[in-house]
Amino acid sequence: MxxxxxxxxxxxxxxxxxxxxxxxxxxxxxxxxxxxxxxxxxxxxxxxxxxxxxxxxxxxxxxxxxxxxxxxxxxxxxxxxxxxxxxxxxxxxxxxxxSDIELFLEAKTASQKVIGVTGTNGKSTTTSLIGYILKSAGRKVAIGGNLGLPVLDLNRDAEIYVIEFSSFQLELMNEINVDISVLLNIAPDHIDRHGNIENYIAVKSRLVEGSKVAVIGCDNEFTAEIFDKFTGNKIPVLASILPFLSFQSSNTGIQLGHVSDMKINLVSNAENIAAAYAVCKLLKIDSNIIIDGIKSFPGLKHRNEPLGKIENVLFVNDSKATNAKSSEKAILSYKNIYWIVGGKSKEGGIELLSKHFTRIRKAFLIGESTEAFANTMENKVDYMKCCNLENALKLAFREAINNKEKITILLSPACASFDQWKSFEERGEAFCKMFENLRNAFTITCAV
Missing domain, CATH: 3.40.50.720 (NAD(P)-binding Rossmann-like Domain)
Known part of the structure; x- marks a missing residue:
């Protein structure tokens, strides 16, 4: 650029x-x-x-x-x-x-469209899904920002830019001018940076206020209030009524088809799918192309990512779940869960997940949050203190493999990684390698 x-x-x-x-x-x-x-x-x-x-x-x-x-x-x-x-x-x-994004917005041409995506959870998946559908429709697209490449490294000749905005990036910007904004949801996060939830909401709202059309998730109390107050062009999306998508301009939904036709998990991606569909319709992409794109989209690494099975045990890598609201989506996707959870806890810990503890067969606690999470789980769910990820995986598998039922070992930390890892990516990659080593060792043992 x-x-x-x-x-x-x-x-x-x-x-x-x-x-x-x-x-x-x-x-x-x-x-x-x-x-x-x-x-x-x-x-x-x-x-x-x-x-x-x-x-x-x-x-x-x-x-x-x-x-x-x-x-x-x-x-x-x-x-x-x-x-x-x-x-x-x-x-x-x-x-x-x-900020770098402000430099980018100054430099882009008037004909180049910008879609900005933000929210506490799901913004990377939604950004990627929108880009994936647009590419499948033959549009010249560049994807970046908080996800992937910095914006100034993106192809200067793109027709459409799909940019993920973090709250840190939004806070730095003096002027925001995007064609379509997407605000998915808001839950308490990065409060140590923003001071309180009100400041965090105000920062996230800036993307909506700086857009020509706003696509806003209305299942969330904070974003629903932002939708009601926003006087500009706006479209609500309601993930709660999938497999239909709700739009302000129509009383009819668009059926996506059978859940089994999709590569990504519908339960944890409902909001992302609804928002991506709305954006692509605004860009006049044919509905069949959008739906085919949704069905074939492979999802993101470290986000509710099935790694494979060993006998009756499914392994899922959801290392990108760095807060409780994000983990909730993965927990609702499975039953009989052996939950590996913990790290550097966010405000509120995992209190909001207590209503889903009936889905947890056993929790394996790791990292800095161990004692706090143990207190939350006391007398509600069976748990074991494991110190680190490697111990947790070994102990969880040892118990799960001896169970005749189908078990899901789910790494969904509901925490930042910085107590033991450099990033959620490093944590997730480590879990993937541990799974592969475990599968190889199990295969060799069975062969003998």
Whole structure:
């Protein structure tokens, strides 16, 4: 993406992870002069090997009177619990603070459409599903943002951009202008960053307010209220009445067909499917193409992902479930569950899941949240404290394989991964490898 507006301009970039490096690359190719920094010395050292044209100088030594814009990475807080020091410094000189997505929206052409997707849960699946259907319809599509590639690395010639927005990214933006927004749901999350649920809701609402048409999930109390208050063009989607999709403009639904025809789990993806259908209809995609796309969509890795069976035991990787509301969808998809749960807990823990404990045969607790979750489960569901994922899987399988009933061993942590892993992806990949090792060992044992 060419950022011609910044040619010969002095621009500061703070945060040198994937997003920051993407920004630097786009700005350098557009002829800007870059001043780059990070709190992490390792990130600076890495960036120096990649970005030879940058000025790596501590921001306190910048001549801020000559710097027009500071581009922040999403991980840098601008308000709660307090603005990062670089934010305070830039504001003291009235320097504009922007995000990479804002640069992208400035640079795209008027004919290129942008679909923005957000929500607490399901946004990655919905973003991917919309892109998948549009590609199958022959549209030239690019998918990125919080999911996959940073927006400035996307194909500049795409006809439609499908962008996932996190609350961190939305918080950074001064202006938002997208053709279609999707707000799926809201549940308490990232409260340590936003301070309280009201601030979190306000940040998520910004995408709706900055769109020409808003597709809003109305099964959720927070988003239903946003729908009612929003005075712009809007379409409600109600996942609760699938296999039919509800639209404001029509009293008739579109039947998707038999559940068995789909590769993804309908129970955990109902809201995502409904939203994707609504967006694609707005873009005038034929209904048959949309439905065929929904049926053939393979789903996302680490999201309610069936790995395979060993005898009577099904293994499911739902490592992407980093809060209780997300885990709820996977729990409702199965019965006789041996639940591997735990990690760095979010606000509220797993209290809201207690109404589903009858589906849990036994819970295997891991990570930092072990004691808190044990207290929640006391006298409600059988549990075992396992410390880590490897122990939990071994103990769960040992019990499940001796059970004649069909059992699902479900990794759905309802927690962030950062107590024991770098990311939910690393946690999920580890679980996949453990499953493969277990299956291979079991096969060899049976053969002997």
């Amino acid at each position: 060419q950022l011609n507006k910044y040619k010969s301009q002095n621009v500061a970039v703070f945060g040198l992870g994937k997003t920051g490096l993407s920004v630097i690359n786009a700005l350098i190719s557009s002829g800007a002069r870059i001043y780059a920094w990070d709190d992490n010395e390792g990130q600076i050292a890495n960036a120096k090997t990649i970005c030879k044209e940058c000025n790596f100088i501590h921001p306190k030594k910048y001549n801020w009177h000559e710097i027009g814009t500071l581009i922040l990475s999403p991980g840098v807080p601008i308000s709660y619990p307090m603005p990062h020091w670089i934010v305070k410094l830039a504001r003291s000189f009235d320097c504009k603070i922007k």
